[in-house]
Amino acid sequence: MAEDAGALTRFYASPHxxxxxxxxxxxxxxxxxxxxxxxxxxxxxxxxxxxxxxxxPRDRTVACLPVQMGPARWPRHRPNLACVAEEDRLPFPDLHFDRVLMVHALEHAGQTRRMLREAWRVLKDDGRLIVVVPNRTGWWAYAERTPFGHGRPFSADQLARLLEATMFRALRRDGALYLPPFAWRPLLRTAGAWERLGRRLGPRLAGVVIVEASKDMYAAIPAAEAAPARRRVMTAVDSG
Structure with a gap:
């Protein structure tokens, strides 16, 4: 179950x-x-x-929160650019966005594949997707006092396979949050040093997995289609 937007807002307003x-x-x-x-x-x-x-102003950036998470206002003190929608029915046209960023999303999704297929639908053919999820081999996935300690964690390989199954192609893998998940102020002041050390030790210790992906256009071509025929691109959400 997704965390409440109010709880997430309070966490991100804290020093931690x-x-x-x-x-x-x-x-x-x-x-x-x-x-x-x-x-x-x-x-x-x-x-x-x-x-x-x-x-x-001409950078057209908007936010969409799942209904189970509830509404939140963004940006503060400006006209609201955030909406609420079903995770498999986004209120945007096909091929609309250059970039889609998913944070505190996939690990809480009721239907992970449907959520990713909706992201596929609204993303331009040459667009990019970034997914940030809790790392199942890191500390943060088990720290319930943080938002990353809720929902389903993933390894980088698991996330890459899920993306491939929904017609994406993983391009780059990264990690972040090597700092231990404790809100102790002296520890928080050393966050930069922890990140530098963690990046040398390896991504398995990261608190979150970050994967950038592109649309796999070849996966959308029906296998029985003849070679000279025009390429067909799927934009509808599969019921599976």
Whole structure:
């Protein structure tokens, strides 16, 4: 079951949550540099991270929270750009976004494949997807006082296989949150050092798995189609 949006908002407003936000933003910005005019969708509770790419008014960045999580306002003190929707019925047209970021989303989904197929549908053919999930071999997946200690954790291999099963192709794997998941202020002040050390030791110790993927257009071609025939691209959500 998804965490309540209010609880997530309170966590990210805390000193612990602010350290998490800064740490993950650094990794996400490295994967996705700012490109003016890009359409970005945040699925789940991606609100703390979307500001990375909303640098000017023409950067069309919006958020969508699952109904079981409840509503939240984003951005603060500006016109609201966040909505609530069923995880397998997003209120956006086909091929609409250049980028889709999923945070606090897939691990809480009732139907993970349907959620990913909806992301596939609204993403442009040359678009990119980033999924952030709790790492099943890391500490954070078992820290219930943080949002990453709830829902289903994944290994990088499990997430890559799930993406491949829903017509995505994993491009890059990364990890973050090597800091132990405790809200002790002296520990929080050493977050940068923990990240540098953790990246040398290996991604298995990371608190979250980060995978960037693209749409696998060849997976959408019916196998029986003749070679010279035009390529067919699936945009409808499969009932399976």
């Amino acid at each position: 949550g602010k350290v998490v936000t800064t740490t993950l933003r650094t990794r996400l910005r490295a994967l996705w540099p700012v490109v003016p005019g890009t359409r970005t969708l945040g699925l789940g509770y991606a609100l703390p991270y979307l500001r990375v790419w909303r640098t000017e």
